[in-house]
Amino acid sequence: DAGITQSPRHKVTETGTPVTLRCHQTENHRYMYWYRQDPGHGLRLIHYSYGVKDTDKGEVSDGYSVSRSKTEDFLLTLESATSSQTSVYFCAVRAAYEQYFGPGTRLTVT
Amino acid sequence: DQQVKQNSPSLSVQEGRISILNCDYTNSMFDYFLWYKKYPAEGPTFLISISSIKDKNEDGRFTVFLNKSAKHLSLHIVPSQPGDSAVYFCAASEGYGGSQGNLIFGKGTKLSVKP
Numbered sequence: 631d632a633g634i635t636q637s638p639r640h641k642v643t644e645t646g647t648p649v650t651l652r653c654h655q656t657e658n659h660r661y662m663y664w665y666r667q668d669p670g671h672g673l674r675l676i677h678y679s680y681g682v683k684d685t686d687k688g689e690v691s692d693g694y695s696v697s698r699s700k701t702e703d704f705l706l707t708l709e710s711a712t713s714s715q716t717s718v719y720f721c722a723v724r725a726a727y728e729q730y731f732g733p734g735t736r737l738t739v740t
Numbered sequence: 741d742q743q744v745k746q747n748s749p750s751l752s753v754q755e756g757r758i759s760i761l762n763c764d765y766t767n768s769m770f771d772y773f774l775w776y777k778k779y780p781a782e783g784p785t786f787l788i789s790i791s792s793i794k795d796k797n798e799d800g801r802f803t804v805f806l807n808k809s810a811k812h813l814s815l816h817i818v819p820s821q822p823g824d825s826a827v828y829f830c831a832a833s834e835g836y837g838g839s840q841g842n843l844i845f846g847k848g849t850k851l852s853v854k855p
Contacts, residue, residue, distance in 0.1 A: 634783075661841065672746075672829060672847040673784070688842070720783050724841055727772060731783035 633657045634732035636721050642738045649708040651735050653721030655701075661724035662704040664688075664696060666717040667734075673720065679704055711739045743767045744832050746846035755855050759817040763830030763846055766811065770832040774843065775804060775815045778827045787828075788815070820853045827851070 633656035643649050653662065664676040665688075675688030677696040685696050693715060695707045708715055716739045721732040745764045753759045763773075771792040776784040790797040790804045790813070797804050803816045817824055830846040 663842075670847060673831075673843075673845040675842060678842065722783075727841070728774060728786045728789060729841075729843060730786060731776075733783050734781075 634721060634723060634730065636719075636732040636735050638735060639733065640736045642740060643711050644740055645712060646710050649711050649737065651706045651719055651721075651737070653704045653706070653732060655704075655723050657723070657725070658701055659723035659725055660701075662698065663722040663724070663729060664694075664704065664706045665720045665722065665731075666690065667720060668717050676706065676719075708737075711737075713739050715739050741766070742846075743770075744830055744844050744846040746828075746830055746849050748849050749847070750850045750852070752852045752854060753820045755822055755853055756819045759815075759820045759824065759851055759853065761815040761817075761828050761830075761849050761851065763813045763815075764811060765813075765832050767832070767834065767844075768811065769834045770844075771835065772833045773804070773806060773813050774831045774833075775802075776829045776831060776845075777824075778829065778848070784829060817851075820851075822853050822855055825851055825853045 635654045637652045663678045665673045674690045676694050679685045679698040697705045719735045722729040774789040775787040777787050778784040788799050788802050788804050790806050795806050806813045827848045827850045829848045831843040
């Protein structure tokens with residue numbers, strides 16, 4: 631499982647509140663990614679990181695920010711959650727030529 | 741526009757038979773392709789991959805075929821087992837060996853293997 635944990639695993643929050651999701655890895659991978667999965671859309675890249683303090687936007691980055699102050703932690707923040715951000719969020723790391731995913735966080739914005 | 745397409749949302753196969761999942765892509769610069777399997781309430785798990793310099797890669801019951809001229813790849817599962825029932829995602833990358841290695845995913849195909 632590439633030593634990836636995500637927290638929380640489930641969260642319900644109200645529109646307009648800030649939310650932070652955490653991804654933690656134990657194997658010192660340089661590259662880390664945040665995806666969201668929605669019915670009919672597959673997996674879409676939100677943001678990624680190629681090192682401590684080095685991040686960049688993905689396909690669906692609007693409304694999201696990220697931070698990586700340590701190799702092992704990659705945080706995804708929804709500054710003001712909206713109902714359209716209800717989704718399942720997956721973190722991934724890159725090892726060799728493949729990416730390995732965490733178990734996911736199911737976020738519901740009411 | 742979708743760069744990676746999985747045109748079959750679902751596929752049903754009898755146990756013991758072959759499952760063939762298909763994937764088409766539009767970007768001729770893609771040079772690395774991967775298949776992932778996903779069970780409900782779990783993260784996707786890496787299954788098998790293929791580089792554009794090859795046209796076939798095998799791993800046990802799983803074989804991926806790449807047809808670059810047709811921009812098409814397929815995943816064959818032989819023999820299919822009920823535990824193979826899952827959603828399968830195709831993914832592709834450009835310049836994977838070098839840069840950040842971002843993957844573009846298809847929308848997935850749900851495979852059901854019936855006993």
